[in-house]
Amino acid sequence: MNAQPRRVEHLQTDKGSVPVYTTAVIEQPWSTYSATDHAVWTQLFRRQRELLVGRADEEFLRTQDAMGMGEDRIPKFDELNRMLRARTGWELIGVEGLLPELTFFEHLANKRFPVTWWIRTPERLDYLSEPDLFHDLFGHVPLLMNPVFADYMQAYGQGGVRAHGFGPEALAQLTRLYWYTVEFGLINTAAGLRIYGAGILSSKGESIHCLDSPAPNRIGFDLERIMRTRYRIDTYQKTYFVIDSYQQLMDATRPDFAPIYARLTNEPTLPAGEVLATDRVFSRGSGEGWSNDGDV
Ligand code: PHE
Ligand code: CO
Numbered sequence: 476m477n478a479q480p481r482r483v484e485h486l487q488t489d490k491g492s493v494p495v496y497t498t499a500v501i502e503q504p505w506s507t508y509s510a511t512d513h514a515v516w517t518q519l520f521r522r523q524r525e526l527l528v529g530r531a532d533e534e535f536l537r538t539q540d541a542m543g544m545g546e547d548r549i550p551k552f553d554e555l556n557r558m559l560r561a562r563t564g565w566e567l568i569g570v571e572g573l574l575p576e577l578t579f580f581e582h583l584a585n586k587r588f589p590v591t592w593w594i595r596t597p598e599r600l601d602y603l604s605e606p607d608l609f610h611d612l613f614g615h616v617p618l619l620m621n622p623v624f625a626d627y628m629q630a631y632g633q634g635g636v637r638a639h640g641f642g643p644e645a646l647a648q649l650t651r652l653y654w655y656t657v658e659f660g661l662i663n664t665a666a667g668l669r670i671y672g673a674g675i676l677s678s679k680g681e682s683i684h685c686l687d688s689p690a691p692n693r694i695g696f697d698l699e700r701i702m703r704t705r706y707r708i709d710t711y712q713k714t715y716f717v718i719d720s721y722q723q724l725m726d727a728t729r730p731d732f733a734p735i736y737a738r739l740t741n742e743p744t745l746p747a748g749e750v751l752a753t754d755r756v757f758s759r760g761s762g763e764g765w766s767n768d769g770d771v
Contacts, residue, residue, distance in 0.1 A: 480504055482593045483572030485604055492604055498578050501569045503552045503592050512594050513548050519600065519609050519677075520546040526682050532662050532669040535676070538617040550612060552590065559616075563625040567616065573605055576646065577639055583632025588619055601679060604709075614673030615657075623721040627728065628657070634732060645736040648702035655701045656724060661685065661693060661717045668693065668717060668757065668765045684711045692748070693717055695755030695767065698727045699735060704745045713748035717757055 480501040485492045524546070527536060542558055544550050552567045559565045568582065570589040582589050590611040595603050603610070618624045631653060638645040658674035668686060675681045685691065692714040694700075701716055718724055750756060757765050 479507060480569070480592055481571045494573055494605065496573050496575045497571045498574060499571050500589075501571060501592060503569045503590075505549070505551050508549050508594075511597065515594050515597055515600065516549045516609065517546050520544075520613065522679060523613065523677065523682070526679060527670070527676065529666075530670055530682055530686055531676060532664065532671045533666070534621065535617050535671060538620045539613075542617060542620065544613070544617070549594065549608065555612075555616060559619055562620050563622055565619045565625055565628075567612075577636070580632045580635030580639075583628055584636055585632070586625075586629055588615065588628070590616070610673065610677040614677040618671065621721060623725055627721065627724050630725070630728060631657070634728070638732070638736070641733070641736050644740055645732070648736060648739055649732075651702055651704055651706060652698070652728070654706050655704065655714075655716045656696075656718070659685075659706075659712050659715055661715045662721075663717050663719050663757070663765075663767070671718075672715075681711050685715050689759075691715055692750050692754075693757040693765075694750070695757070696723060696727065697754075699739065700745075700751070700754070702735070702739055703742055704747060706747050714750075 480499070481497070483495055483497045485494050487493075524536070542550075542555055544555070552569060556566045559567065563586075565586045565588055567590045568587045569592045571593075572591060574582070574589055579589065588611075591605075591607050594608040619628065631649075635646075635649055638649045654674075656672065658672050660670075660672040661668050662671045663669075670676055670682060670685060675685050688711075691712060694714060694716055696716050696718045704714065706712065745751075755767060757767050759765055
């Protein structure tokens with residue numbers, strides 16, 4: 476029997492909260508979850524599923540059910556892995572907390588998705604400054620069953636490994652792409668705008684804010700625009716980018732990024748809340764759902 480894995484969280488210092496990185500890959504210590512851990516999963520699962528009907532991409536909800544992720548208990552990585560391996564060749568690996576960037580990219584490039592083994596405590600149901608099991612498993616894992624999205628995640632990892640050779644600016648641009656798609660992306664479906672980004676899917680407040688609040692911008696996906704757009708990690712997003720399909724993500728990111736990195740070095744970055752004349756802005760008609768101003 477392995478030793479109980481560590482629960483690696485940020486450190487409180489006199490400079491504020493500092494992220495801590497860890498590279499260990501561990502076995503999910505499923506039998507050590509307490510009744511409270513399972514109860515936290517149940518509560519969060521129920522709350523989000525109720526909220527996400529009509530808000531999350533339908534495929535996300537359907538796949539979550541099909542994978543057997545349910546409200547009753549924390550899922551076992553082994554059980555999810557059987558389905559993932561068969562469908563897209565991906566597997567979940569247990570980790571203790573945040574990974575260093577290059578380690579994270581290498582896992583993705585090899586179709587391994589790192590999942591934090593521990594779940595938040597009841598005192599911090601609504602906001603954590605780092606990923607936990609609920610965010611990673613509930614938010615990220617269902618779309619790894621979609622072959623196109625799964626390929627995008629792998630290509631992203633490979634691109635990240637490459638980007639290391641191009642320097643910190645290239646890495647910052649690539650991180651913005653991940654942030655505005657995998658974590659905070661919206662998708663334009665026949666039924667209207669829907670959520671697919673895991674950072675939204677695992678957050679009660681942001682699930683509502685991103686679609687129902689008049690405050691944030693909702694802008695059509697544009698690769699280089701996104702790679703220039705800064706973001707905030709401690710508030711709801713000021714801008715969400717909307718894809719038309721997962722295929723669009725794949726197609727837009729297939730080209731060699733080397734010339735893009737080179738070109739963007741000379742362009743200023745953009746603040747999170749700005750709207751440009753060239754942006755395709757989505758807006759809410761009078762009770763009519765979402766429309767794309769660029770198309771009318
Ligand atoms: N095409 C990118 C490159 O040449 C890799 C990449 C794919 C990056 C998908 C992000 C997402 O580096
Ligand atoms: Co995440």
